[in-house]
Amino acid sequence: MMTVKLMQGNEAVVDAAIKAGLNFFAGYPITPSTEIAELCSEKLPLIGGKFIQMEDELSSMAAVIGASLAGAKAMTATSGPGFSLKQENIGFASMAEIPCVIVDVQRCGPSTGMPTMPSQGDVMQSRWGTHGDHPIIVMSPSSVKEAYEITIKAFNLTYKYRTPVILLLDEVIGHVRERIEIEDDPNVTNEKFNLPDVNEYIPYKNVLNGVSPFIPFGLGYKYHVTGLAHDEKGYPTNSTDVNERLMRRLLGKIENNRDDICVYDEKIRKDSDVLIVSYGSSARACKESMKMLGEAGINASFFKPITIWPFPEAHFKEISEKFKYIFVVEMNNGQLYLEIDRLVKGFGKVIKVNKFNGEYLTPQYIYEKVKESL
Amino acid sequence: MASELIKKYYRTDTLPTIWCPGCGNGIITSAIVRAIDNLNLDRDKVCIVSGIGCSSRASGYLNFNTLHTTHGRALAFATGIKVANPSLTVIVITGDGDCAAIGGNHFIHACRRNIDLTTIMFNNSIYGMTGGQYSPSTPSMDKSTTTPYGNIDRNFDMCKLAMAAGATYVARSTSYHVQQLIKLIEKGIMHRGFSFIEAITMCPTYYGRKNKKGDGKEMLKWQKEHAVSVDNMKKFSKEELSDKFLIGEFLNIDEPEFTEKYDKMINSLKVNSDDK
Ligand SMILES: Cc1ncc(C[n+]2csc(CCOP(=O)(O)OP(=O)(O)O)c2C)c(N)n1
Ligand code: SF4
Numbered sequence: 001m002m003t004v005k006l007m008q009g010n011e012a013v014v015d016a017a018i019k020a021g022l023n024f025f026a027g028y029p030i031t032p033s034t035e036i037a038e039l040c041s042e043k044l045p046l047i048g049g050k051f052i053q054m055e056d057e058l059s060s061m062a063a064v065i066g067a068s069l070a071g072a073k074a075m076t077a078t079s080g081p082g083f084s085l086k087q088e089n090i091g092f093a094s095m096a097e098i099p100c101v102i103v104d105v106q107r108c109g110p111s112t113g114m115p116t117m118p119s120q121g122d123v124m125q126s127r128w129g130t131h132g133d134h135p136i137i138v139m140s141p142s143s144v145k146e147a148y149e150i151t152i153k154a155f156n157l158t159y160k161y162r163t164p165v166i167l168l169l170d171e172v173i174g175h176v177r178e179r180i181e182i183e184d185d186p187n188v189t190n191e192k193f194n195l196p197d198v199n200e201y202i203p204y205k206n207v208l209n210g211v212s213p214f215i216p217f218g219l220g221y222k223y224h225v226t227g228l229a230h231d232e233k234g235y236p237t238n239s240t241d242v243n244e245r246l247m248r249r250l251l252g253k254i255e256n257n258r259d260d261i262c263v264y265d266e267k268i269r270k271d272s273d274v275l276i277v278s279y280g281s282s283a284r285a286c287k288e289s290m291k292m293l294g295e296a297g298i299n300a301s302f303f304k305p306i307t308i309w310p311f312p313e314a315h316f317k318e319i320s321e322k323f324k325y326i327f328v329v330e331m332n333n334g335q336l337y338l339e340i341d342r343l344v345k346g347f348g349k350v351i352k353v354n355k356f357n358g359e360y361l362t363p364q365y366i367y368e369k370v371k372e373s374l
Numbered sequence: 375m376a377s378e379l380i381k382k383y384y385r386t387d388t389l390p391t392i393w394c395p396g397c398g399n400g401i402i403t404s405a406i407v408r409a410i411d412n413l414n415l416d417r418d419k420v421c422i423v424s425g426i427g428c429s430s431r432a433s434g435y436l437n438f439n440t441l442h443t444t445h446g447r448a449l450a451f452a453t454g455i456k457v458a459n460p461s462l463t464v465i466v467i468t469g470d471g472d473c474a475a476i477g478g479n480h481f482i483h484a485c486r487r488n489i490d491l492t493t494i495m496f497n498n499s500i501y502g503m504t505g506g507q508y509s510p511s512t513p514s515m516d517k518s519t520t521t522p523y524g525n526i527d528r529n530f531d532m533c534k535l536a537m538a539a540g541a542t543y544v545a546r547s548t549s550y551h552v553q554q555l556i557k558l559i560e561k562g563i564m565h566r567g568f569s570f571i572e573a574i575t576m577c578p579t580y581y582g583r584k585n586k587k588g589d590g591k592e593m594l595k596w597q598k599e600h601a602v603s604v605d606n607m608k609k610f611s612k613e614e615l616s617d618k619f620l621i622g623e624f625l626n627i628d629e630p631e632f633t634e635k636y637d638k639m640i641n642s643l644k645v646n647s648d649d650k
Contacts, residue, residue: 023458024458026454045640046643046647050457050636052453052457054450054453055479055480055483058450058480059447059449059453059479059480059483060450062447062450062451062454062480063450063453063457064454065443065451065454066441066450066451066452066453066454066455066456066458067455067458068458069441069451069455070421070454070456070459070462071458072458072459074454074458088444089444092443092444217421217439217455217459218419218421218439218461219418220418221439222417222418222439223440224385224433224434224440224441224442225441226434226441226442227443228442235387235388235434236442
């Protein structure tokens, strides 16, 4: 069954999260993410869930991790400056393997920048904002419907891989209102497992697929959780060998499962030597500009990563080979561009099309930039 | 008795601790364990959360649900745990740097919310783990590795701060007055609301050496000679009290607790929606 609704991107994230089982939200207000907190404060208590407005973003991220460890399905939402503040504890969640979802509705930066203006400036921050090599999953929707679907997927993935999942919206997607059709029964996969014997549970076991079951506090499995390098039981260690194994497992559980994690959309045309790569609201503008290009006799193909990190490397390398030009269109000075250029080893073949002054990317602008580069 | 408690409550496979000989952290940790034992708490429901610092390593040695967080943020993690699952007894272990400096904002807000957490701040007057820099509780003019000419900062009285910020149980004791400390921790745990217990302790390695306070034993003696019970305070003149500090229970009041208020709100919403 489907229900038809008119909703905003931020609202879709909240509704989908609740569908996926969200029952704890901690946050601190910041434009353009604030509606997410407001809606959670209204909706969660009605279903017995908890909303708490913490004193800042550091504590919001900390409370989310604590709540998740206590058995809640937990999420926080923020924008640029607040996302920076969360980074230390996002690293903690990666290292200690605590499921949680972090929404970043990007605004124009750096610093406090232009709070109400759109941007896609946090692509690299979402990957590398915290210190050290670490696992992470980042997904960026380009419509309200996609925001809904991707939020459900984010909750599925955070439990499946015990790693924080970041939802990267831009201001346009956060605030736009669209008519969407929602499945009444979305595919929420609550990872079910048989609880192991209390004495046999090893929270950070070096298992084959990289992930030991996550068991919340209070059920009798008295284990230790730390952000320090730790052994399989969770105890701190200074052994470089043990840390090497831990790091390989943490990174491997994402790297080795790209096929399962990566979602993308593409339209590859046969006689086309132009590929346009874009995501988020910019991808929407690209679709329109491709029509204009078509009318001008340029047959462009299109690739939209929805999972940005990890990037669908192998697949992208394969499709990219046949193109003479690859345009990477984004509202920043070329962040995903760096990844695409690295993959393609471009020799001038990868061209960036950007805006980073707080303006939207318009189809006309993209069209002109592509045309003048050919 | 002591070895029984160790077998029962410590993760023996993580011992010995990283703490220096003469450090007070072991004494305070065992006071917490004794308080838990005296109260006969269900270990599966006890959650010990700590920040970063020598003292905050205590969580790893104890066989409960334990969470060793980021520097200064223990109270914020603990708040999430308690709000998500109020049936857990949440005890927070923190250092004076962890709690009063980097964690200061979380501290005043946890007090303000009056959320049912019991915080034990190990106050050794210094940053131990990073090698002896001054903390917000290093006494004025004392030496540290970052106050080589003496500390010109004024220091915090964290008990007064806790009371002003809205904590509903506030007490102080020392690693010398360990029987009293155990009782205060017990009362803090049983108290419904935010409880703060400052435990004065010693770091002979950095604070002691820099300020010529002697070894652990001598520092314990100093605690004995400089602590005045709040109950006896009136017997001393202002001058006599000038180099002393107060120990005992400073505040124990009943105020609505955060998670209880939350549950009430949720229940009232249920009633309202049933009415419709
Ligand atoms: C964000 C951050 N800043 C600084 C540090 C370094 N650091 C680790 S422990 C510590 C001080 C600990 O002092 P205190 O809380 O008094 O505990 P003690 O070691 O004295 O028990 C500092 C500054 C850190 N780990 N994280
Ligand atoms: S440095 Fe000080 S606080 Fe840290 S373990 Fe040694 S004596 Fe204790």
